[in-house]
């Protein structure tokens with residue numbers, strides 16, 4: 001049977017992720033892996049998970065709920081907790097504004113299903129989170145860049161702009177408050193919506209938090225149900241990704257539509273996982289965030305120090321205030337994909353080529369690094385190897 005002839009045409013745009021492929025190389029111990037971006041499992045709250053699982057499954061009443069189908073909207077008490085969490089970050093909302101999803105990645109797929117028809121225009125940051133691009137790709141959009149401050153106004157017609165305002169994946173950069181307001185004004189002028197990815201919001205290591213785009217929009221419109229912003233949140237980066245517990249927060253009518261999509265997609269997120277998540281976050285979120293910030297802040301600093309110590313002239317990089325990523329811009333003659341291959345095979349250091357994060361017109365002389373799993377010594381050695389690989393890259397003729 002030749003299955004290739006049967007695939008829907010949209011699948012021609014669905015390709016393997018460079019990152020996932022490279023992660024298979026993690027198994028090779030000698031490598032220093034600067035590309036990944038996984039949260040460090042050494043800091044997951046194991047005891048809290050053990051206690052929550054035992055308490056839930058050891059109680060007949062709770063165990064029945066935990067092993068039954070959950071409501072498609074999500075486990076009520078967890079949604080209530082999320083209402084409180086959103087209020088604490090400046091987003092007053094109610095239960096009907098929250099849908100639990102299987103990680104915010106599922107939320108991004110649902111955004112595609114809800115909003116993108118073949119050929120519709122979607123604005124994304126360039127570069128942008130690869131998982132969002134892969135989720136949207138299947139719905140066959142045309143991509144345009146979110147305009148930077150001072151750019152001429154883009155043409156009308158985009159259905160939404162997808163943005164990650166805090167320490168975004170892949171660049172680690174953050175939108176200022178003024179940029180967030182400018183984005184809202186542009187969206188209002190073009191009558192389009194905004195999909196805000198709040199994945200890294202809690203992982204801030206320096207500086208003051210900036211209100212989310214959704215919070216700023218509610219300040220303007222006075223009510224989440226009048227908002228043009230749909231927000232995705234997750235416990236993956238603060239508690240543990242394998243829970244697959246994320247959420248969407250937005251106007252109630254939109255959440256109702258998304259709930260229908262959720263029902264058709266997988267009925268509901270695991271009740272057991274949601275109940276464990278709730279027990280863990282209720283008691284331990286603040287401590288888990290504090291630990292993550294302390295560990296990742298030190299790792300960010302040691303990687304930035306290593307870059308300053310080793311990188312040759314002509315290489316620049318971002319200095320993120322949070323999150324897990326540093327974005328490196330190489331001299332123009334160096335192709336990040338070629339460098340990544342050569343750095344991996346000849347120098348034993350793995351990185352991710354920046355091109356993968358552009359849906360169109362990639363800036364090829366770029367790389368994404370992540371510091372989340374890299375102790376100081378490995379950062380020094382890994383960056384030294386990468387610098388060597390850069391120095392050995394011949395200028396193109």
Ligand SMILES: Cc1ncc(COP(=O)(O)O)c(C=O)c1O
Pocket residue numbers: 102103104105106129131164168169197199233234235236241245246
């Ligand atoms: C920007 C961004 N959004 C969403 C996700 C997906 O997270 P999850 O599905 O685990 O909530 C990630 C994961 O790396 C991410 O970096």
